[in-house]
Amino acid sequence: LTFASLRGNMQPELSKKLFKLIKTENHVIGAYENASRERLSVASQLSDWGEATADDAVSDLSDKLGVLLSEIGEQEDAFAQNLEDYRGILKQIRNTESSVQPSRDHKAKITDEIQKLKYKDPQSTKLVQLEQELVRAEAENLVAEAQLTNITRQKLKEAYDMHFAATIERAEKQIILSRHGRRLLNLLDDTPIVPGDARPAFEYERQARQILNDAEEELREWQPNLEPVESSAMM
């Protein structure tokens, strides 16, 4: 038993499942943060390696591939941050669940007391008082349960609206970067040379730079283009 799992056990029954899901989602976010960090490292290592080959074409293009790969890595981190926001919305459902639990418990406790007293002492004057308490507890619980279904449905939509929008944003931006990356590759002449022949000088620095500029501009002009998730909640 760890401290973390102990905390999980201390959650009210009603919010236990979502509590665990939110915890697992934290591991997902951590995995994307790692992926981002390691990809940034690979991108700069690729640039360094290319420089060390002393092949001017490989050196120039590996450096520019590194720039695009870095940006792809940054998108993983931006995605992780969006997942953090989505996770925050799930917490609002979980918190509402936690707050509804005492209301359910209170109602159940009074109902139980009434049952016991009816069996042990059916003439007890305390019964009238308990019946009144139950009416109040039921009214309070009706409000709590309405709040729970309202928050659950509204925030579930909001959370996964954000989740899917973030997935689409990462995907569309990485497609832009990858397509320009493929253009860069086409600037590398891989015609085999015979021993003793030298490679012709690399003549596409300007085109390669233009590809990076195109990628940058297309990324800057990117706009979300989504079918809206409609909400009827007004809160």
Add this chain to the structure above:
Amino acid sequence: LTFASLRGNMQPELSKKLFKLIKTENHVIGAYENASRERLSVASQLSDWGEATADDAVSDLSDKLGVLLSEIGEQEDAFAQNLEDYRGILKQIRNTESSVQPSRDHKAKITDEIQKLKYKDPQSTKLVQLEQELVRAEAENLVAEAQLTNITRQKLKEAYDMHFAATIERAEKQIILSRHGRRLLNLLDDTPIVPGDARPAFEYERQARQILNDAEEELREWQPNLEPVESSAMM
């Protein structure tokens, strides 16, 4: 110093940088494998949570959202496997680098010996023999260097062709899944209810099922649509 870094230090100078890059890329792959595993776990936890809410709309839709989220998680794992293949291609460059190092060393060693002998004993008959050895070493090295540039350029294109194609495949498939996920969300009525009112019964099971079928079919019909990366290598 760990065993792993010791192995890195034992690499020939020429292949050290790529050796490290390939190692870092292994961490990237591990991160995506983790992301995949944790996302599959979140998807099934979402379905379980929805069932426990005892709200038939939330139960049905969270189960189907879970199906789409699982498939998004599977795409992370497929992406990791594609990165493994790309990594295998980088290893071919690294192995060629490793095999070229002795040829460079051999040439440098003979050149060095000739310099020393010319200084110490310019009349030595061994000089003629060393000069002949140098001619052979230079010829052997010319072949090795040609192989190195040929493999480097060809495999660099091939590796990043695969890398970018894999990025685009994951992106396009996750976009398909996310867009259908947003359609599912629109089946959830989040109009607030007042305390005491019941939710109307959920009437969209059939539409929700159809959305999953649509997603499945669109995924099955997905085809790569890429500008080709051209190669002039014939090996």
